Amino acid sequence: MSAITPAPSQSKxxxxxxxxxxxxxxxxxxxxxxSYLPVVGVSVALPVMQQALDASTAGLQWITDAFILPxxxxxxxxGMIGDLYGRKKAYLGGLALFCLGCLVCLTADSVVxxxxxxxxxxxxxxxxxxxxxxxxxxxxxxxHRRARAxxxxxxxxxxxxxxxxxxxxxxxxxxxxxxxxxxxxxxxVVTVVAGAVVLKDSRAERERHLDIPGxxxxxxxxxxxxxxxxxxxxxxWGSAQVVIAFLxxxxxxxxxxxxxxxxxxxxLDMRLFKSPAFSGAALVMALTLxxxxxxxxxxxxxxxxxxHASTLDIAIRLIAINGFTVVLGPLVGRLMNWTSPxxxxxxxxxxxxxxxxxxxxxxxxxxxxxxxxVIGVLGIGxxxxxxxxxxxxxxxxxxQLAGTAGAANSALxxxxxxxxxxxxxxxxxxxxxxxxxxxxxxxxLNAADQGQxxxxxxxxxxxxxxxxxxKTPQTTGQALSxxxxxxxxxxxxxxxxxxxxxxxxxxxxxxxxxxxxRPEHSAERxxxxxxxxxxxxxxxxxGEVS
Numbered sequence: 274m275s276a277i278t279p280a281p282s283q284s285k286x287x288x289x290x291x292x293x294x295x296x297x298x299x300x301x302x303x304x305x306x307x308s309y310l311p312v313v314g315v316s317v318a319l320p321v322m323q324q325a326l327d328a329s330t331a332g333l334q335w336i337t338d339a340f341i342l343p344x345x346x347x348x349x350x351x352g353m354i355g356d357l358y359g360r361k362k363a364y365l366g367g368l369a370l371f372c373l374g375c376l377v378c379l380t381a382d383s384v385v386x387x388x389x390x391x392x393x394x395x396x397x398x399x400x401x402x403x404x405x406x407x408x409x410x411x412x413x414x415x416x417h418r419r420a421r422a423x424x425x426x427x428x429x430x431x432x433x434x435x436x437x438x439x440x441x442x443x444x445x446x447x448x449x450x451x452x453x454x455x456x457x458x459x460x461x462v463v464t465v466v467a468g469a470v471v472l473k474d475s476r477a478e479r480e481r482h483l484d485i486p487g488x489x490x491x492x493x494x495x496x497x498x499x500x501x502x503x504x505x506x507x508x509x510w511g512s513a514q515v516v517i518a519f520l521x522x523x524x525x526x527x528x529x530x531x532x533x534x535x536x537x538x539x540x541l542d543m544r545l546f547k548s549p550a551f552s553g554a555a556l557v558m559a560l561t562l563x564x565x566x567x568x569x570x571x572x573x574x575x576x577x578x579x580x581h582a583s584t585l586d587i588a589i590r591l592i593a594i595n596g597f598t599v600v601l602g603p604l605v606g607r608l609m610n611w612t613s614p615x616x617x618x619x620x621x622x623x624x625x626x627x628x629x630x631x632x633x634x635x636x637x638x639x640x641x642x643x644x645x646x647v648i649g650v651l652g653i654g655x656x657x658x659x660x661x662x663x664x665x666x667x668x669x670x671x672x673q674l675a676g677t678a679g680a681a682n683s684a685l686x687x688x689x690x691x692x693x694x695x696x697x698x699x700x701x702x703x704x705x706x707x708x709x710x711x712x713x714x715x716x717x718l719n720a721a722d723q724g725q726x727x728x729x730x731x732x733x734x735x736x737x738x739x740x741x742x743x744k745t746p747q748t749t750g751q752a753l754s755x756x757x758x759x760x761x762x763x764x765x766x767x768x769x770x771x772x773x774x775x776x777x778x779x780x781x782x783x784x785x786x787x788x789x790x791r792p793e794h795s796a797e798r799x800x801x802x803x804x805x806x807x808x809x810x811x812x813x814x815x816g817e818v819s
Contacts, residue, residue: 294412296471298422301405302429303464304364308371308398309430310457311378312340313595314437315391316569316694317587320577321450322387323736330734332384334503334698337570338691339391342499344399345687346492349540352403353483360404360411361474367400368465375458379451390454399687410667411475420614420664421606427660428602434595442585484540486532491540494525495688502695541684545669553785554666559689560778561622561662564629564771565655567693569594571701571767572632572648574735579637579757590644593652601656614661616788619779621661625654626775632768637757654775665786697767701735704763705756712755718748726752735760 315322319333328336355363374393381387409426413419441453501518508515533539546552569591576582576590608617628651635644709730713723730737737756 293473297408297412297473298425300364300464300468300472301408301422302426303460304368304401304405304468305426306429306433307368307457307460307464308394308401309433310437310440310460311375311394311454312437313434313569313591314441314453314588315340316573317438317577317591318441318445318450318453318584319570319573320587320736321445321584325450326384326387328384330698330702330736331503334694336384336387336391337694338499338503339388340395340398341566341687341691341694342496343392343395344402345684345691346495347396347399347488348403348684348687349491350483350488351400352407353540355400355404355407356476357483359474359476360407361468361472363400363404364408364472365465365468367397367404368461368468369397370394371397371401372458372461372465373397375454375461378454379458381451394457402686406663406667408472408475416668417610419667420609420660423664423667424602424606424609424660427605427663428599431595431598431602431656431659435592435599438588438591439585442583442588445584482538484533484536484538487529487536487540490525490529490532492525494522494529495691497522497525499691499695502692502699505699548669549785550665551669553782554662554669555685556785557618557622557658557778557782558662558666558685559692560774560781561625561655561658562686562689563693563696564625564774564778565594565693566690567697568629568632568651568767568771570694571697571764574701575635575760575764576644578735579760580639590641591648593645593649594655595652597649597652597656598659601653602660605657605660609661609664613787613789614664615782615786618658618661618665618786619782619788621654621657621659622775622779622782623654625651625658626772626779628652628654628772629768629775630772632771633765635764635768636761637754696770700767700770701760701763704766705735705759706731708762709755709759712758713752716751716755718751718755722748722752726755730756735763 316337319336322328322336323333326332351363351367371394374390374395374397377390377393378387379390381390405426406423409422410419413422440456444450444452444455497518497520501515501522504512504518505515530543533541533543546555572591573587576587577584582590605617628647628649631647631650634647709727710723713726716723718726
C-alpha cells in the first residue's frame with residue numbers, strides 16, 4: 274500500500290461558511306471561553322483564599338485539582354455521550370452543570386464547599402470540551418477550515434485563561450474572593466440560552482454505546498494517581514493511604530487498557546494509538562499542560578508569598594502565559610495552512626521549554642520587567658504549540674469520530690493539568706523545607722530564631738511567609754529573606770522540571786509527528802485502522818500512518 278501524498282496546492286477551495294457554520298463556531302468558542310475563565314483565575318486568588326479559609330498547601334492543591342480531576346476522568350465518557358445522544362445536548366448540559374458549580378462556589382464558606390463547586394464546574398467542562406470540538410468538526414469537514422476554526426477555539430480557551438485572572442484580580446481588590454465566580458455564572462447562563470436557540474444537534478455516524486466499566490476504571494486510575502501525588506507530599510510517600518492510592522492507580526490503568534481492548538464499543542479505542550500522529554499529540558498535550566499549569570501554580574504562589582503581590586498584580590505578571598495564545602491565535606491558524614503544523618508544534622515547544630528554564634533567573638528581588646520578559650518567552654512558545662496539538666489530534670482521526678478525538682485530546686490536556694499543580698505543589702513544599710536551614714544559617718539569626726522560623730514553616734507550609742513575624746523588624750526581615758531564598762530554590766526546581774518536560778515533548782513531536790507531515794491525511798488511514806484493524810496494522814508497521 275503506497276503512502277498517501279499531500280494534495281496539490283491548486284486544490285479546490287471550500288465554499289464560504291454558512292451563517293449556521295459561523296454561529297456554531299462562535300458558540301463553541303464562547304462555551305470554552307466561559308468554562309476556562311475560572312481556571313487560572315482561581316489559581317491567582319489562592320493566596321487570598323488561603324488566608325480567608327485557613328487552607329493548607331494540600332487544600333490549595335485540591336481546590337485546583339477538584340476542577341481538573343472530574344474534567345479529566347469524565348471527558349471520554351462525555352465525548353461518547355455527545356456522539357451518542359447529541360453534541361448540542363452535551364453542550365447545554367455541560368453549561369448548566371458549570372453554572373451550578375459557580376453558584377456553589379459563590380456561596381462557599383469552607384475549602385470543602387469550594388472543592389464541591391469546582392468539581393461540578395469540572396464535570397460541566399468535561400461535557401463542554403469534546404462537544405464544542407465535535408460541533409466544530411461537524412460543520413467544518415474541510416481540514417483547512419477546521420484548522421482555522423480550531424485555532425479560534427484554542428484562542429478562545431486562551432482568552433478565558435488570560436482574562437480570568439485579570440477580572441478576578443479586580444474583583445478581589447474591591448470585594449470578597451467569592452465574587453470571582455459571578456462573571457462565569459452570568460456568562461454561562463447567557464451562553465446556555467443562546468445555544469438552545471441557535472445550535473443544531475449532531476451525532477456520530479457509527480453506532481456507539483456507553484462504556485461503564487471503562488469509565489469507572491478511568492476514574493480510579495486518574496484519581497488514585499493525583500491523590501497519591503498530593504497526599505504524598507504531606508503524609509509521606511510510604512504512608513498507607515499514599516501506597517494504596519498508587520496501587521489503585523496502577524491497577525486501574527492496567528485494567529482500563531485490558532477492558533478497552535476487549536470492549537465492543539470502547540470509550541477509548543486503543544487501536545487509535547497505532548497512529549503516530551495521534552499518539553504523539555496525546556503525549557505532547559499531557560506534557561505541555563503539565564508544565565504550563567504547574568508553572569502557573571508555582572509562579573502564582575511565588576509572586577504572592579515572596580513578592581507579596583496582590584491578586585491583580587499576579588494576574589498582570591502572568592498574562593503573557595496565555596495572552597499570546599489569544600494574540601497569535603489567528604496568525605497560527607493561517608500558518609498551519611502555509612506550513613506543517615508539526616513544525617509549528619516543535620518550534621513552540623522548544624521556545625516554551627527555553628522560557629520555562631529561564632524562570633531559574635527569578636529570585637526574591639526580581640523586577641516586574643525581567644519577569645514579564647521571561648514569561649513572555651514561555652507564552653510565545655505555548656501559543657505556537659497549542660493550536661497545532663489540537664489540530665493534529667483532531668485530524669488524525671476520521672471525521673465521524675470527532676467527539677472521540679476532541680474527548681481524547683481534552684482528556685490528556687486535563688490529566689497533564691491535574692498533575693501539574695499536584696507535582697509542583699509537592700516540589701515547592703519539600704524543596705523549600707530542604708533548603709531553608711542553609712539559608713537561615715547564612716541569615717545572621719541566632720539559633721533560637723532559626724528554630725522558630727523552621728518550626729513555623731514546617732507547621733504552616735509554603736504559606737508561612739504571611740506568618741513570619743519575629744521579635745524585631747530586623748530579625749523578621751532576615752527571616753523573610755531566608756524564606757524567600759528557599760522558595761526561590763523551590764521555584765527553580767519547578768522551572769527545571771517544566772522546561773525539561775516541554776523539551777522532551779518537542780523530541781516526541783519531532784519523532785512521532787514530524788515537521789513535514791500534513792496531518793489531515795492521517796484521518797483516512799486512521800479510519801482504516803478502526804474499521805479494518807488487521808489491514809491497517811500492516812500499514813502502520815510500514816510507517817504509513819502520518
